[in-house]
Amino acid sequence: QKEVEQNSGPLSVPEGAIASLNCTYSDRGSQSFFWYRQYSGKSPELIMSIYSNGDKEDGRFTAQLNKASQYVSLLIRDSQPSDSATYLCAVNMAGAGSYQLTFGKGTKLSVIP
Amino acid sequence: GAGVSQSPRYKVAKRGQDVALRCDPISGHVSLFWYQQALGQGPEFLTYFQNEAQLDKSGLPSDRFFAERPEGSVSTLKIQRTQQEDSAVYLCASSFSRLDTIYFGEGSWLTVV
Numbered sequence: 001q002k003e004v005e006q007n008s009g010p011l012s013v014p015e016g017a018i019a020s021l022n023c024t025y026s027d028r029g030s031q032s033f034f035w036y037r038q039y040s041g042k043s044p045e046l047i048m049s050i051y052s053n054g055d056k057e058d059g060r061f062t063a064q065l066n067k068a069s070q071y072v073s074l075l076i077r078d079s080q081p082s083d084s085a086t087y088l089c090a091v092n093m094a095g096a097g098s099y100q101l102t103f104g105k106g107t108k109l110s111v112i113p
Numbered sequence: 114g115a116g117v118s119q120s121p122r123y124k125v126a127k128r129g130q131d132v133a134l135r136c137d138p139i140s141g142h143v144s145l146f147w148y149q150q151a152l153g154q155g156p157e158f159l160t161y162f163q164n165e166a167q168l169d170k171s172g173l174p175s176d177r178f179f180a181e182r183p184e185g186s187v188s189t190l191k192i193q194r195t196q197q198e199d200s201a202v203y204l205c206a207s208s209f210s211r212l213d214t215i216y217f218g219e220g221s222w223l224t225v226v
Contacts, residue, residue: 004155008153043117043204043217043219043220044156044204044217045217046214046215046216049214088156090155099144099146099161099169099211099212100158100161100169100172101156101158101215102158103155103156103157104155105153105155106154106155
């Protein structure tokens with residue numbers, strides 16, 4: 001079964017620190033990778049997408065992809081209390097159709113003021 | 114409207130009751146998706162529409178689940194003879210095309226008692 005694995009947390013970091021969120025996936029042929037942020041009771045919101053090996057930076061967020069290790073991560077620099085949310089890793093699995101996303105269970109991040 | 118709109122936001126159904134959940138996607142979005150999110154889990158794919166055509170219904174958990182999008186805009190997810198395991202948040206999402214960013218609605222929270 002094609003899977004996406006995340007540590008459910010909670011991950012607690014102090015305000016201003018770097019939060020590191022990790023995700024592994026089982027399908028080696030996966031092509032597209034996404035990080036969604038979901039506040040409690042709200043819908044998932046796309047914050048980063050990454051398609052090729054290496055790093056991709058957008059403001060305080062950096063996504064890192066290593067296809068050989070089947071690993072994708074999200075770094076949040078200068079963490080703020082408003083970053084406290086559940087972060088969902090989503091993967092477009094090969095063969096699932098380029099539209100279908102497989103999500104991990106999410107990692108709950110808590111930024112402590 | 115500016116985003117994906119779903120109704121009702123909250124629904125309590127007695128076991129065995131039929132329910133209908135409505136999704137109004139972002140105007141002009143061709144692709145429409147339904148996902149199911151159980152408590153503490155990531156969203157799981159249910160079905161995909163391109164305009165009015167239902168191209169993939171592989172994620173629908175049983176024949177009690179039925180989705181339609183007759184005019185290629187508003188979609189309805191119908192669940193017949195609801196059971197307790199159907200309790201979840203049902204997320205609708207849309208995108209301009211199947212390769213574009215997917216925007217999620219706030220979800221319809223279904224509780225079956």
